[in-house]
Amino acid sequence: MEAFAVPDVPEIRAGDDLAAIVEERVDLRPDDVVVVASTVVSKAEGRTADLDAFPAGPRAVEIADRLESATGDEKDPRFAQAVLEESTELLMDEPFLLTETRFGHVNVNAGIDRSNVPGADLLLLPKRPSESAARIREGLASEAPIVVTDTCGRPFRHGQRGVAIGWAGMPASRDWRGEADRDGHELEVTVQSVVDELAAAANLIAGEGDGGTPIVVIRDWSFGDHEGSDELFRSVESDFVRQALRKWDYED
Structure with missing residues (x-):
C-alpha cells in the first residue's frame, strides 16, 4: 500500500471544486481511495x-x-x-x-x-459528510472512493488520531464474522473499521499545523473478499459508555 499527499492544494474557499483540484494534481486510478480532511470540505461548502x-x-x-x-x-x-x-x-x-x-x-x-x-x-x-463524499466522488472521472476525516481524541489515551466521519464508494467496515482465524476458530465478533484505519493512515501523511496537507491518496490497497458493512456509529442501545455518561455527574 502507498499513501501520498496531493501536492500544492491551495487555500480552499466556499464554492471550490475539490474533485477538480484533486484531478488537476493527481492521475487517479479507479481503485485509489481519496482521503479528504473535513476542514477543506467544510470550507468548500461554506461552513x-x-x-x-x-x-x-x-x-x-x-x-x-x-x-x-x-x-x-x-x-x-x-x-x-x-x-x-x-x-x-x-x-x-x-x-x-x-x-x-x-x-x-x-x-x-x-x-x-x-x-x-x-x-x-x-x-x-460538514452537515452530512457522507453526502459530501458522494458529491466529490461524482466529480471524479475515476469515481474513486472518498473518505472524509476529522481528528479527535480517544478515551483512555493521550493524543488525537484521524477518524472517518463520511465515506462513499466503499463499505465502512470489513466483516470478518464467520471466517476462520489461523487456528481454524470461527471469528464471532470481529468487524474491522477500514474507513477509520485509512483515515488514520492518511493523517500520518497529512500532518497537522501550518505544514499540513489536507488531501491524501491511498493506492494499492484492496478491500478484499469480505462482507462489507456501513455501520460506523454505535446505536444508543448498544453504546454502554453513552448510557453510563447519561447518568454521570462531574465532581471537581
Whole structure:
C-alpha cells in the first residue's frame, strides 16, 4: 500500500471544486481511495461562521459559566451556543463539552474548529459528510472512493488520531464474522473499521499545523473478499459508555 499527499492544494474557499483540484494534481486510478480532511470540505461548502451568529441563550450562558468555574479559563457563551446548535445530544457539559453531531459522530465541541479559519471565527463540520463524499466522488472521472476525516481524541489515551466521519464508494467496515482465524476458530465478533484505519493512515501523511496537507491518496490497497458493512456509529442501545455518561455527574 502507498499513501501520498496531493501536492500544492491551495487555500480552499466556499464554492471550490475539490474533485477538480484533486484531478488537476493527481492521475487517479479507479481503485485509489481519496482521503479528504473535513476542514477543506467544510470550507468548500461554506461552513464558516462568526460567533455573533450564535447569540447565547440561557442554557449556553449556564454551560459557559460552569465550564469557566471547572477549568478556570474564560469561556465565550456564544461558542457554547454554537456547540448546542450543531449537536443532537450533549453527553457531558463539564469539564468539557462532549456531543453527538447531527450525523451521529460523538466528539468534543461538535467538532467545531477555531483555527485555520481565515476571515471567520469558527469552522463547522460538514452537515452530512457522507453526502459530501458522494458529491466529490461524482466529480471524479475515476469515481474513486472518498473518505472524509476529522481528528479527535480517544478515551483512555493521550493524543488525537484521524477518524472517518463520511465515506462513499466503499463499505465502512470489513466483516470478518464467520471466517476462520489461523487456528481454524470461527471469528464471532470481529468487524474491522477500514474507513477509520485509512483515515488514520492518511493523517500520518497529512500532518497537522501550518505544514499540513489536507488531501491524501491511498493506492494499492484492496478491500478484499469480505462482507462489507456501513455501520460506523454505535446505536444508543448498544453504546454502554453513552448510557453510563447519561447518568454521570462531574465532581471537581
